[in-house]
Amino acid sequence: MSFVTCQISISLDGFVAGPNQSLENPIGEGGMKLHQWLFTTASWREQQGLQGGARTADSDVVDDVSRNIGAFIMGRKMFGGGDGPWSEQWKGWWGDDPPYHVPVFVLTHHARKPLAMQGGTTFNFVTDGIHSALDQARATALSQNVVIAGGASTVQQYLAAGLLDELYLHIAPVVLGAGERLLENVGEPRLEPVEVVASPAVTHIRYRIAN
Amino acid sequence: MSFVTCQISISLDGFVAGPNQSLENPIGEGGMKLHQWLFTTASWREQQGLQGGARTADSDVVDDVSRNIGAFIMGRKMFGGGDGPWSEQWKGWWGDDPPYHVPVFVLTHHARKPLAMQGGTTFNFVTDGIHSALDQARATALSQNVVIAGGASTVQQYLAAGLLDELYLHIAPVVLGAGERLLENVGEPRLEPVEVVASPAVTHIRYRIAN
Structure with a gap:
């Protein structure tokens, strides 16, 4: 059965986003500081089609967490902001070719037909809760991992429900x-x-979770 | 000049003491969980005059942070609870032979004569603020380290004032x-x-601080 993991950058004082998050600044004031380490890695830059970056231990971590992913689960804000319902024209934050390349299950209160994007990403909208989303993600991922992509509230729900096998904190x-x-x-x-x-x-730090 | 350091055990969610701290339970509910790693180390057990424990990497860390200490600074609650004034009979939490063995500078609002304990620990009571306490600690420590022992509020004050050179988190x-x-x-x-x-x-994780 799929292993369920989450990897996320966090400040030393425990924040995964800065204050005053908004549609214009979804990771909040100062939130980009959490990800500076990532932007300098060769692996991340390659994934984005960018040149340069360094092949460091951090870059190896990026390779590591990018492998063997069968499906993602994310909250509605991470997909597209706000609480929905979104217009059928709104295809989320992630552009025409989102960086997922596998099925993504979006937790929302508003049903919507699956949204097939370029590059293999399909957003599937799940209205009947976290267990259902995980069942669907597992059915898609088969032996590959299911990744809880975020945001904080979605990770919290899976962790509190004893459904997360691993939490990898940066x-x-x-x-x-x-x-x-x-x-x-x-x-x-x-x-x-x-x-x-x-x-x-x-x-x-990679934490295994005993559920 | 003395290097000013602090080493402290902290939960993954950022707490250095549990809730509902009291005179009976100064580290709060669940707070002992932060220190479980310490109690199993050979180095800590030796320092307490106890048998057993393991010579692990954790034990080496205990040796490491125990070396080269010329003076400690601590808050009033860490010395003896409450806000004082304490009676002249009250000699703090730490027993007749406190585990410091060097001068300790206690931040308080209530003047008191120095209190010489067994084993080399002398508690000195400082009423004129954190800079004064640090000056006195440096004058005693000479080339050895000054350790900010805690609690959280005392560490926060030194960190916010740009007076801490290092923070070593467990x-x-x-x-x-x-x-x-x-x-x-x-x-x-x-x-x-x-x-x-x-x-x-x-x-x-040992953090150097650029002040």
Whole structure:
């Protein structure tokens, strides 16, 4: 059965987005600081069709978390902002060729036909909850991983429900002071750090979760 | 001049003490979970005069942070609870032979004569603020380190004032959900992870701070 994982950049004070998130700035003020480590990696730049970047331990982590993904699950805000219903013309934040390339299951309250994008990404809209979305994602992913893409609230729901097998945190050496916290309302998950990768830019800690 | 450092155990959600701290339970509900990694180390057990424990990477970290200390600074609650004034009979939480063995500077609003304990610890009570306490600690420590022992509020004050050179976090794989946070009201310190030590019990990250 699919392994269910989540990998996310987080500030040292626990935020995965800065304050005052908006349609114009969905990751909030200062939120981009969480991802600076990523933008300098050769692997991420290649994925975006960009030149340059460095083949560092951080770049290897990007390769690692990009492999063997059968499906994604994300919250409605991560797909397209707001609470919907979206117009049929609105195809989300991610452009014509979103960086997923597999089926994506979007948690929403508003039914909508699947949206096939370029490059293999299909957005499927799930209105009957997190368990249903996971069942559908597993059925698609088969032996590959299901990735909980975010945002914080979606990760929290899967973690609190005991459905997450792994949480891979990229801890940026940044204090945001305010914003959206990841580890709230998640109960008391039993975590074990099983892998740590360190660089001057970020510390990656992979936690296995005993459910 | 003395290097000013702080090493502290912290939950994955950012707490250094659990909720409902009291005189009976100064580290709050669940707070002991932050220190489980420590109690199993040979180095800590030796320091306490106990048998056993394991010579692991975690134990080496304990040795490491125990070396070359010339003075400690702590808040009044960490010395003895409450806000004072304490009676002259009250000698704090730490027993007749406190685990410091060097001068300790206690931030308080209530003047008191220095309190010489067994084993080399002397508690000095400082009523004129964090800069004064640091000046006195530096004068004592000479080329050795000054350690900000805690609690959270004291660490926050030194960090916010740009007086901390290093923050060494022991990140326990524990979600407390509530309690006392470390990294609040500290501004935007510029941190760089310079050393990471990993074990299945805890992840140690040493941050240098550019002030």
